[in-house]
Amino acid sequence: MNTDQTSQRPLLSVRHLSAAYGRIEAISDIHLEIGQGQIVTVIGPNGAGKSTTLAALMGLLPIRGGECQVLFDGEDLAGRDIEQHVARGMALVPETRALFAQMSVQDNLVLGGFRLRGQSRAARQAALEEVYGLFPRLKERARQEAGTLSGGERQMLALGRALMGQPRLLMLDEPSLGLAPLIVRDIFRIIVQLRERGVSILLVEQNARAALKVADYAYVLELGRVAMQGPARELAHDPRVVEAYLGAAGRHQELLST
Template structure:
């Protein structure tokens, strides 16, 4: 569904990604874990068109989208819930969600039943339902994170990129975010998840990749990565069980 092949990306002359390859099959959740500065967010930005890759390819549902503008990649079916939320603070919750469906209104993506999907998004995120008429800027950080995720789902995308959905959230909201990711997975939503909480990410994912200094150092089924001594030592708090 989403295939990254030998991707190189840089900021100016500083190369951050040194030829990474990964695959996100349809209906699966794949997680990319790694320490700060490993290149996780850069990977997401290079996939979604926020930065242009130097070389390599990004293929979405069989279509080469390498280096296209972000809005064209979104039309092709890639939804990006970026690090740091980025909601439209002066618009209502409902209007933020409808903006997520914008390519469906313009005919760039199959329209489907937008009002039904809006209802479904609000059911999936009950906190948003209670606040659907509030301005997004008045929501708590956790609620804004849920809004960014729900807005991504409103595209009716082929693949959702979730970049650090739990960043800065209280533990109770982190649990809520992962419950929602599990529900989306149960509905067959294909996701690439970048997450600082490696244990939680591996619990919800089917497959994982470990990124170190802009290179994939290890990959495999999430279950086997959870039990890998090197992964446990580096990302799962030593030998503690989770």
């Protein structure tokens, strides 16, 4: 693990994470860490357990076994419900984006800021303006119904809604899925900007080359277990990763993150 991750207590430290759907074990004995202000990516084939890992970390899926620890800034959230995860500064943007289609863009954003409900109106408005600063297109469409947005705009809205809660850790599940190449580039640029603002990011992404290019550290999941891990730049040149995930299609993927 790189020096950035070991020089201070990680924001998120996960040990012995296992979860199942019924009797089918989806992930087993996952260990991972995310440092303050880092992008950590999880790559792997379809069905490897990447999305399941995010769901278990967020409290959306029951955790198996008594040894599991999900330490967020030193506090163990294993077994806690999703509201407690959100209250402590974790946010998840699911692959489905899960927007309220018949509500306006702005109303979707305001709902995302419920963690700020105890703060002043000025503070909530400042959070909204900060999101609009990141996504000017959302401000242009503030009164438009979310269901009428393009795919890229819906992804921006899903990101913006999560950011309204001012999370310390943002977990993204396939943010580039189904988007046009130019929009994918925008999304990855925004991910890098968020890291520069101090937000830690856990990125699950099929576009392995683009993910490794922006990430600080990476984990490769195979069959529900961590098969490889290391600094993202090193894994991007590891022959096993290149052969399995980067190949000829990966060269095209790299263009989407530049």
